[in-house]
Amino acid sequence: MDMLWNGWGDPARATPLPDTVTGLLRELLGVQPREAAAVPLEEIDVPASPLDEAARRALEDAVGGPGHVRTDAETRIRHTRGKSTPDLLRMRAGDTADTPAAVVLPAAHEEVLAVLEACAAHGLALVPFGGGTSVVGGLAPARRGGFVALDLRRMNRLLDLDETSRTATLQPGLRAPEAEALLAERGYTLGHFPQSYEWATIGGFAATRSSGQASAGYGRFDEMVLGLTLATPEGTLDTGRAPRSAAGPDLRQLVMGSEGAFGVITSVTVRVRPVPRVRRYEGWRFASFEEGAAALRRLAQDGPRPTVLRLSDETETLIGLAQPDAIGASLTRQDAGCLAVVGFEGTEEDTTHRRAGAADVLRACGGVLVGTEPGERWAHGRYSAPYLRDSLLEAGALAETLETATYWSRVPALYAAVRDALTGTLTGAGTPPLVMCHISHVYENGASLYFTVVSAQGDDAVAHWTRAKHAANEAILAAGGTITHHHGVGTDHRDWYVREAGALGIEALRAVKRSLDPAGLLSPGVLLPAD
Numbered sequence: 001m002d003m004l005w006n007g008w009g010d011p012a013r014a015t016p017l018p019d020t021v022t023g024l025l026r027e028l029l030g031v032q033p034r035e036a037a038a039v040p041l042e043e044i045d046v047p048a049s050p051l052d053e054a055a056r057r058a059l060e061d062a063v064g065g066p067g068h069v070r071t072d073a074e075t076r077i078r079h080t081r082g083k084s085t086p087d088l089l090r091m092r093a094g095d096t097a098d099t100p101a102a103v104v105l106p107a108a109h110e111e112v113l114a115v116l117e118a119c120a121a122h123g124l125a126l127v128p129f130g131g132g133t134s135v136v137g138g139l140a141p142a143r144r145g146g147f148v149a150l151d152l153r154r155m156n157r158l159l160d161l162d163e164t165s166r167t168a169t170l171q172p173g174l175r176a177p178e179a180e181a182l183l184a185e186r187g188y189t190l191g192h193f194p195q196s197y198e199w200a201t202i203g204g205f206a207a208t209r210s211s212g213q214a215s216a217g218y219g220r221f222d223e224m225v226l227g228l229t230l231a232t233p234e235g236t237l238d239t240g241r242a243p244r245s246a247a248g249p250d251l252r253q254l255v256m257g258s259e260g261a262f263g264v265i266t267s268v269t270v271r272v273r274p275v276p277r278v279r280r281y282e283g284w285r286f287a288s289f290e291e292g293a294a295a296l297r298r299l300a301q302d303g304p305r306p307t308v309l310r311l312s313d314e315t316e317t318l319i320g321l322a323q324p325d326a327i328g329a330s331l332t333r334q335d336a337g338c339l340a341v342v343g344f345e346g347t348e349e350d351t352t353h354r355r356a357g358a359a360d361v362l363r364a365c366g367g368v369l370v371g372t373e374p375g376e377r378w379a380h381g382r383y384s385a386p387y388l389r390d391s392l393l394e395a396g397a398l399a400e401t402l403e404t405a406t407y408w409s410r411v412p413a414l415y416a417a418v419r420d421a422l423t424g425t426l427t428g429a430g431t432p433p434l435v436m437c438h439i440s441h442v443y444e445n446g447a448s449l450y451f452t453v454v455s456a457q458g459d460d461a462v463a464h465w466t467r468a469k470h471a472a473n474e475a476i477l478a479a480g481g482t483i484t485h486h487h488g489v490g491t492d493h494r495d496w497y498v499r500e501a502g503a504l505g506i507e508a509l510r511a512v513k514r515s516l517d518p519a520g521l522l523s524p525g526v527l528l529p530a531d
């Protein structure tokens, strides 16, 4: 099944907004119903593909026949942009400026190399396309029109499972649930559960240094990766000969986070763990975000480490965003304070032990156990929030998220700076927002902050949000945060990434790009400025 082309996920799972939320939108935020309905797929006017006959034949030869080179309007629309709110707003308006010339579906590493050769011969740019869930403009290159979207869905096999070493080698086009199902047959799990889990792919996770909701226990995706194969216009780069090595800088780190700009990831070797026998999620309540953050820090630094550890601020707790299936329910209960979701996965003995130790720490930090219900509700609704965003857009609201990370000592200042930037910009533009935040990932030395913003759309919703987002980006850099903790750079964060990495850092990365992709075919303008 394909994902909804101008929204999120499975159309059958559309989630209407509860009355409490609709009322809140109208009364608190002044949201007005949309005047223009979304343009239906069949009415979108897509310009004819600029692919000429010779280029088409070369691409067909590369992937074993015409069935795997698609230039029909619907396929091209379905590979236009990703799933950020501006992406969805543009799709709903029928804007096809970023539509690829063709969608090409290779089945093997050698076919990817052949496609790259064909693109080089015919002057076509190429953008790797995994699940299409990018929220940073990673699928919309600077070269409009003449580019190929390389859809990796046919590369969806488990290539190897080494049970002695506990590693698995996966093809990049496997969606996360497909990868988990293949591993579960043999008793293993990857443990990577981002909110985009149901649609995003193994290659996409590696390319963007993704981080999942159980990162406290399983680590970020880039911590799970042991080896990668990269197909580039200059040949194949193989990394990961041993789990750890002192043989020079770690080339795996050059591939991870390269977002398609250095090559196409064609296989990923990851660490796997036994499927947990026990999963237990519970809720803890703290008087304030500050108090809860201190408790999370204690656990992250001194343990015992839960598998899932997240903390909503006061506004997010009140709205109930941590439990999307019951959103709005806390409004009537007027719940106070901040909710933390704390989860444990593993064996009975291990989870019992860690849970008891963590409870002692949380209690000592002022936390009150509120039972398993909030944890179970979070677990049940953990992939539902993106459906609510579609309903919010349909209702005329603007809803978007952004994320960053910093060291523990800077968390309070970063939190305040981003909230102020978003609130100030949107209020100044006449659409006061609701700004919610949670600590989404914790480390010994710091944490990530994940913000959700809801407001009225203003006259031009894309321009309206872009102004607020730019103000937040400036606030992040000024407060010492990173421009992205897990969404990646894409095109949206590129100009701030250039400032974060510094001139020398960017020049070093450009030199890498020049050696792997001298003609600049790969994702021009993504990650690095286009030449």
Ligand SMILES: Cc1cc2nc3c(=O)[nH]c(=O)nc-3n(C[C@H](O)[C@H](O)[C@H](O)COP(=O)(O)OP(=O)(O)OC[C@H]3O[C@@H](n4cnc5c(N)ncnc54)[C@H](O)[C@@H]3O)c2cc1C
Pocket: 008, 082, 083, 084, 127, 128, 129, 130, 131, 132, 133, 134, 135, 138, 139, 152, 172, 193, 194, 195, 196, 199, 200, 201, 202, 203, 204, 205, 206, 207, 208, 209, 210, 211, 212, 213, 258, 259, 260, 261, 263, 264, 265, 266, 386, 486, 487, 488, 490, 523, 526
């Ligand atoms: C609702 C929603 C929730 C999200 N939640 C999370 C979350 O919890 N954690 C998180 O980390 N991210 C999250 N994201 C962001 C996104 O899902 C991740 O960036 C994900 O890793 C992208 O995977 P994908 O397969 O969809 O890649 P795509 O969106 O298809 O591609 C992303 C980028 O990687 C490149 N790329 C893809 N595959 C390859 C490959 N094989 N080789 C080289 N380059 C490649 C693309 O060209 C593009 O630049 C969320 C996004 C949405 C819309």
